[in-house]
Amino acid sequence: MREQLKAIAAEFRGEVRWDEPMAQHTGLRVGGPADLYIEPADLPDLRWAVAKMEEASIPYTVVGAGFNLLVRDGGIRGCVISLKALDAVKPMPGARLEVEAGVFNAMLCRIAAEHCLSGVEFLCGIPGTFGGAVAMNAGAHGWETLQRVETLTTLLEGELKVRKAGELEFGYRYLKLDPREIVVGAKLRMEPAERRVIEETMSSYLHIRGKSQRVGFPSAGSFFKNPPGTQAWRLIEQAGLRGTTVGGAQVSEVHTNFLVNRGGAKAADLLALAALVKVRVKEQSGVDLEEEVRIIGEG
Incomplete structure (x- = not known):
């Protein structure tokens, strides 16, 4: 090979x-x-x-x-x-934005604000790229990425495929795609608004996120999905796992749904810690936690 x-x-x-x-x-x-x-x-x-x-x-x-x-x-x-180099954002008539997969969420939010287009403010504090936000239907503050998607463009078997929102099957942190299908971009439905109002909304979201999620160490964001009717962090907290460590990995002392690298952690440490969290939460509350983080590669 x-x-x-x-x-x-x-x-x-x-x-x-x-x-x-x-x-x-x-x-x-x-x-x-x-x-x-x-x-x-x-x-x-x-x-x-x-x-x-x-x-x-x-x-x-x-x-x-x-x-x-x-x-x-x-x-x-x-x-x-x-897909980092696929990073174009193009304003379109009718309060639309064409966004490539490699655009960072923070950049998308800034460009939308500059063009007085509202609708993606919730992405401003979510790290990563727009393609990732689409693929996992990232969300915050009651909004999800795919709620704003008018058309989605993917690459499958060498061909570009464009689908309308009504053709997509998605839900909480989920978008159904062929395993080989690559998100390359989307057209977003936006709403005209004053730039000042958009920026004030983003500022308030960033303030909230900073207070609760500034964990101070490398992380992947929320490690587990929220089970129906509750929050993963609350279940982990109730299981007494705040600050629990395995090797260089730790359940964050700031936000218990963040598993962090305190320094020198291996992937094996984080996987072992995640397994421990799942077992303890199951014992304490009877709930099976499911990873939100995508886990790939060889052990």
């Missing part, structure tokens, strides 16, 4: 890195090496690379900014494809 990867990398226009530590590309700062890590220069470059990988039967994994990602210590075989 290495020789096949070299042949593909030789014709690739974007950035190429070999044996790249995924710890440099995740919010948790853990994760073993990817055999090949690439950043396509643009959408045609992405389509070309994916087609070549599929033609050669090489496994590939698509990532955003890595803030909702835990890569195991053995790393990732094949190719990791980052």
